[in-house]
Amino acid sequence: MAATKKPILLAVDDDAQVLNAIERDLRQEFRRDYRVLRAASGEEALATIQELQQREEPLALVLADQRMPGLQGVELLEQTRQLFPDAKRVLLTAYADTEAAIRAINHARLDYYLIKPWDPPQELLYPTLHDLLSAWQAAYRPRFQGLRLIGFQWSPLSHELKDFLAGYMVAYQWLDFETNPEAQALLTRSGFTPADLPVVVFEDQSALSNPERAVVAERLGLSQKALQELYDVVVIGAGPAGLAAAVYGASEGLRTLVIERQAPGGQAGTSSRIENYLGFPTGLSGSELTHRAWSQAVRLGAELLAPQEVTGLRVQDGYKILSLSNGLEVKTRAVVLTMGVSYRTLEVPGIHELTGAGVYYGAARTEARSCDEQDVYIVGGGNSAGQAAMYLATYARRVFILIRGKSLAASMSAYLIEQISQTPNIELLPFTQVAAVRGQDHLEEVVLNINGQEEVRPARALFIFIGAKPSTEWICDTVVCDGKGYLLTGRDLVTDPSYADSWKHPREPYLLETCVPGVFAAGDSRSGAMARVASAVGEGSMAIKFVHQYLDE
Numbered sequence: 001m002a003a004t005k006k007p008i009l010l011a012v013d014d015d016a017q018v019l020n021a022i023e024r025d026l027r028q029e030f031r032r033d034y035r036v037l038r039a040a041s042g043e044e045a046l047a048t049i050q051e052l053q054q055r056e057e058p059l060a061l062v063l064a065d066q067r068m069p070g071l072q073g074v075e076l077l078e079q080t081r082q083l084f085p086d087a088k089r090v091l092l093t094a095y096a097d098t099e100a101a102i103r104a105i106n107h108a109r110l111d112y113y114l115i116k117p118w119d120p121p122q123e124l125l126y127p128t129l130h131d132l133l134s135a136w137q138a139a140y141r142p143r144f145q146g147l148r149l150i151g152f153q154w155s156p157l158s159h160e161l162k163d164f165l166a167g168y169m170v171a172y173q174w175l176d177f178e179t180n181p182e183a184q185a186l187l188t189r190s191g192f193t194p195a196d197l198p199v200v201v202f203e204d205q206s207a208l209s210n211p212e213r214a215v216v217a218e219r220l221g222l223s224q225k226a227l228q229e230l231y232d233v234v235v236i237g238a239g240p241a242g243l244a245a246a247v248y249g250a251s252e253g254l255r256t257l258v259i260e261r262q263a264p265g266g267q268a269g270t271s272s273r274i275e276n277y278l279g280f281p282t283g284l285s286g287s288e289l290t291h292r293a294w295s296q297a298v299r300l301g302a303e304l305l306a307p308q309e310v311t312g313l314r315v316q317d318g319y320k321i322l323s324l325s326n327g328l329e330v331k332t333r334a335v336v337l338t339m340g341v342s343y344r345t346l347e348v349p350g351i352h353e354l355t356g357a358g359v360y361y362g363a364a365r366t367e368a369r370s371c372d373e374q375d376v377y378i379v380g381g382g383n384s385a386g387q388a389a390m391y392l393a394t395y396a397r398r399v400f401i402l403i404r405g406k407s408l409a410a411s412m413s414a415y416l417i418e419q420i421s422q423t424p425n426i427e428l429l430p431f432t433q434v435a436a437v438r439g440q441d442h443l444e445e446v447v448l449n450i451n452g453q454e455e456v457r458p459a460r461a462l463f464i465f466i467g468a469k470p471s472t473e474w475i476c477d478t479v480v481c482d483g484k485g486y487l488l489t490g491r492d493l494v495t496d497p498s499y500a501d502s503w504k505h506p507r508e509p510y511l512l513e514t515c516v517p518g519v520f521a522a523g524d525s526r527s528g529a530m531a532r533v534a535s536a537v538g539e540g541s542m543a544i545k546f547v548h549q550y551l552d553e
Helices: 016-030 042-054 073-083 095-107 126-139 156-167 181-190 213-219 240-251 286-299 365-371 383-392 414-421 490-494 533-552
Strands: 008-012 035-039 059-065 088-093 112-115 147-151 172-176 199-201 207-209 231-236 256-259 303-305 310-316 319-324 329-337 341-343 359-361 375-379 398-402 426-429 432-438 445-450 453-458 461-464 468-470 519-521
Touching: 008 016, 008 042, 016 035, 016 059, 016 126, 035 042, 042 059, 042 073, 059 073, 059 126, 073 088, 088 126, 095 112, 112 126, 147 156, 147 181, 156 172, 156 213, 156 365, 172 181, 181 199, 207 213, 231 240, 231 319, 231 533, 240 256, 240 286, 240 329, 240 533, 256 329, 286 303, 329 533, 365 383, 365 461, 375 383, 375 453, 383 398, 383 414, 383 461, 398 432, 519 533
Parallel strands: 008 035, 008 059, 059 088, 088 112, 147 172, 231 256, 231 329, 256 303, 329 519, 359 461, 375 398, 375 461, 398 426
Antiparallel strands: 147 199, 199 207, 310 319, 319 329, 341 468, 432 445, 445 453
């Protein structure tokens, strides 16, 4: 992120000698904290001020002489107020024009007037300007220096972009077009209209309307193309298992590539707080863990391709050829499948129309602040649901957890159950299901079935955690999966009825190896996985051991 530019002091006078003097005195006293600009006429000054507004640079004070040909001082300061309402406006005038200056203070809302000459400046100039600038600084909020996203709060497209940027830990500023005047002005300056939203405005002021994630990723410096012709191992998926495999593969000298189709971290990356991960006694967020692992993998030499999707795998002369959604191919000696899982969808009336507009799958941390002092509902009783409830309780008025059973004991860790019970604005609703959701352009009501009785309640947001399905649709035609789509490996593969037909290698498959020699699976998409961050990290690390054994063959 670029450093914030110094605020500007603008001196204006048509008399070159006076202008030189005021510029000299301003620089001598204020150059450490401000930039001093000058203009030799009211017209030149106005052009400078308009340019500063276009560049979104901060203008702190304008000090203008009254008697100038063309645009006089009072007129210039009045127009300055239209462009920079908070900038301090000071009129520089002769003693004979004092009465006019006083009238200008009353009618043009000037902040002060100074009488020429102002010598010595230590007594007649600096104290006044210091007071004015102190008042300006107290109200000044520096413009955000980075990527800005303009959109509608209830737009699914805006939500997708917010989640994408948050997933890659990109610092950005969200500007709601309907409620933020700055958003409207910025959109106009960018050359777009409300019909073009969402719009991403980059730090260099270039802008894109409803851009593809890959385009944004490329602008942010994320690699979209593999740099090497052949890799020792390609890891597909950058959740905890995939990042662990990347760290161990790169650290042990393997040419390692990680391909992630969405954002690093997987479901764990969206967790607001993980408190049972070894070595972090106070807990850490999923994004923190992801960022540390991602940075570690890159530092050790792993290459990362994101967001990019693998659509197919074939074996050719012993090498694995991966087809990507952009039409390119990647060649590797071994593969580790760590695609993880995705949330199951809730099938009730109204759900599809409102998804991304009040209805969210997963933690959706980007929407938490918009739930301030509102009622929100969480469907599900697992750890992810509990962590989301604790996070949302910081903002929401009330958080309701809906479960079909009697209690959370069977599905949630004890530490979370205890935290939830001690949080006054979280309420558990047992024997409850969502029957329908309602709203015009966003969620307004949830229809609940509580012990067989329907009840309609107002709702700001609905967060859904109702189990997961493996993200293996593209690979189950190539490797053996169980009936639910999870990847079979090791002994589970050996005991499967299809084993004799699918495994043709002289040895038995390694513990994490699929039916294709050299293709391994780790993490939540593997059959028999424990669905815990620590176990996923362990499996990802262990997979690299078997990659070495396979490559040694």
